[in-house]
Amino acid sequence: AMTRASVLAAATGGTVSESVLKRRKSLEVIRAERAAREITEAKNRKKTKSTIFKRAEKFVKEFRTSASNEKRMKREAQRPATPLKTPDEGKVLLVVRIKGVQGVDARSNKILHLLRLRQLHSAVFVRCNASTLTMLQNVAPFITYGPPNTKTIRDLIYKRGFASVDKARTALTDNTVIEAALGPKNILCTEDLVEQVAGCGKHFKEVVSFLWPFQLTAPVGGLTRRRVSFAEGGDYGNREEKINDLVQNMI
Secondary structure, eight states: OOOHHHHHHHHTTSOOOHHHHHHHHHHHHHHHHHHHHHHHHHHHHHHHHHHHHHHHHHHHHHHHHHHHHHHHHHHHHHSOOOSOOOOOTTSEEEEEEOSOSTTOOHHHHHHHHHTTOOSTTEEEEEEOSHHHHHHHHHTGGGEEEEOOOHHHHHHHHHHHOEEEETTEEEEOOSHHHHHHHHGGGTOOSHHHHHHHHHTTOTTHHHHHHHBOOEEOOOOTTOOSOTTSBGGGTSSBEEOGGGHHHHHHTTO
């Protein structure tokens, strides 16, 4: 039996016309493109399905974490008042993050970022006021805090201090870095930074913004009761002046 190509060849004297060859080549290209497109679409469908599953899984996890935190806050609201005193407004607090990213719900994560506590064992100075205390209470299970003494402030700045210059972490190798950024505020050296923080000076906000969050090491012996508040013999929350003992162990 003669094939279509044989019939065409016989009809054209043994050769296939150029237009037929071009058409045949075009059809082959179209088939190849269609096959490639089908493979790509199948991959995209698989990827989309995987993305949807991961998002659903993430949503469920965040929902459970949020529900768990709400239960914790309700339990704490029902507990009798602890003997720990509330920090005085206008004082300086040193806040240390003692838990990583696991188990952090979206709301708490946002507050931690506002406090610039993005990493485990990072620490910052904050001015104590009603707004700050509310934020600290909302993220209490992930942090510990208290009023630092002058020695702790000085050791942190001298031994762990870095500056934020053009959003980059810059070493405080000499006073020129400080003078360039804070000279107009009459803050010219490292000791001026210590003085502003320790005394909660009028340029406290500018100094704290200038200082990059301190990155500390894990305390010797570790934190063994991070799920229990300090008031109940654990690690998180307000630990008053005891914050100094902990941080000295982390510098």
